[in-house]
Amino acid sequence: MAGRRMGCGFFLAVAISVSAYPQGFGVGFQRIDTYDLTREYGSASSDEIVYRPMQIGIWYPSNESSGTRMTLRNYIRAAATADTLAVGAAANAQQYVAEMVLALDPNILPESLAHRLSQATDAIENADPAPGTFPVIVIAAGSGAGWHDNFGLAERLASDGYVVLASRSAARTDPLMSWDQEGAETGARDLEFLAAHAAGLDFADISRLAVIGRSWGSVPAVLFAARNPNVDAIVSLDGTISYNAQTLDENRVLGEFDAASNLADPIFLAVGERRPENATAIDRVSYFENIRRADAYLASYRTLQHAAFSSLFLSLYFDPFDPASETLSPSDARTAFQLVMSDVSHFLDHYLSAGTNVPPSFEHSELRSIEYRPAGSPFPGPWAFSTVARIESAQAAIRLFETVRDENPPASDDMFGWRSLVNLINYFNQTARFDDALDIARFAQSRYPDRDVFPPLMAETYLLTGDWEAAEHRLNVILQDDPDNDRAATLLERLEYLSALNGQE
Secondary structure: OOOOOOOOOOOOOEEOOOOOOOOOOEEEEEEEEEEEEEEEOOOOOOOOOOEEEEEEEEEEEEOOOOOOEEEHHHHHHHHOOOOOOOHHHHHHHHHHHHHHHHHHOOOOOHHHHHHHHOOEEEEEEOOOEOOOOEEEEEEEOOOOOOOOOOHHHHHHHHHOOOEEEEEOOOOOOOOOOOOOHHHHHHHHHHHHHHHHHHHOOOOEEEEEEEEEEEHHHHHHHHHHHHHOOOEEEEEEEOOHHHHOHHHHHOOOOOOOOOHHHHOOOOEEEEEEOOOOOOOOOOOHHHHHHHOOOOOEEEEEEOOOOHHHHEHHHHHHOOOOOOOOOOOOOHHHHHHHHHHHHHHHHHHHHHHHHHOOOOOOOOOOOOOEEEEEEOOOOOOOOOOHHHHHHHHOOHHHHHHHHHHHHHHOHHHHOOOOOHHHHHHHHHHHHHOOOHHHHHHHHHHHHHHOOOOOOHHHHHHHHHHHHOOHHHHHHHHHHHHHHOOOOHHHHHHHHHHHHHHHHHHHO
8 A cells, every 4th residue: 555745734723731630540652554445545636546544643541650651752753644654754754843843933942842842741652551441532633633633631531541542634635624514524434433443452442432523623523423323422622513503403514414403412512712803703502502412511711712722732832822912821721721621531431431310510610611401401491500500610600690691581580490599509508518609699689689598598608617707797687687587596596506615615
């Protein structure tokens, strides 16, 4: 099988510094050079049949802690041969590395370039896999990007117990992916090839399968998932489907395929809120309305740009993205992408391993908000406020309410009732999430000022936190206005009893 040299085009957009996450397993890495013998590649006018080259990066759990670690230079040089798989193509790899980095940062000094490229990652080349079998994740890179584009995310997921496979994103006949129906079909076929390869790995459990698409890669990822019933979950990293969710339900890029009717796999849509003024707005309403049969999540990361969803980009690019404006520094972006990786891993753990229908709880962070809509529910629905509050935070739920109120006031009236807010406060107190309980109590008092149940609940929350002074003040205010409030009187008696005990000690 012969191949011919073609340029490797890149549309870089990824995210994370090396060796910056907590380890579970060690990480092994293998690169496989093979061909898809069912598809031709290159110009149709060629007299020689050229099959589609498939260079695959594989990251997997390992118990080894010593060996030859991958570096950024290793990853980039290996990917330089992806278009032909020819050994001779590596001769130009060093120049390829330099040109790619200089394109990102033309002012870089040679010694700084050498330092960045020599950074060791957590992956050990050709390490022995850990015993057992592990769930599989296949990755569709952004348009024209290589299989190493999100190596940091792949390493993180491997350390969490996943087998991760990725190939470059190339068009049917050219290294640069085409943004059309043919491109979507080509990307979906590449993902099917990766899944088939994973099925032959002794350490991979193909019965537990997820797909990740970054940027344009989200479109073939959705197509692949809807066609393959064994896919358990989908992740989109600032994907094309974020900006024009209607394409999932129209006969454009996906042809006659009706994703809204066919897609039933839980989907985690991660988006960056730092967007150029002329960029298409994130169509959250269309997203939730179109993805009707699947559990749908929308995670909005306040500090991230599109380019910050790729490990390779942030590992190389250390200068301010735009020094002339008050924009995010690369170090802050890398920190934010750590949260993205943690959220993605948590989402996948839940749907590939947890075996429960209860939605996962995400750690609260000021860097992002998460909205959730369970399969089959209308948007936004009466479930929305309580669910977002429980899986993320009270403030996130309040922000969601304010957004829905501004967009569709009648719908906001159906998001909760006063009894559901009482239940939510009690839930937060029982689970020691006292700040969330206080936030909901304040919100409830503003929404239902005539309901006398909320002031005592707020005082009880202060009592549980140990802030007895605040609790006493609130209870006295309640009893001044309503001397017959039995709940407040009972709580004040309890507080006085506890104060007396504390004084005896």
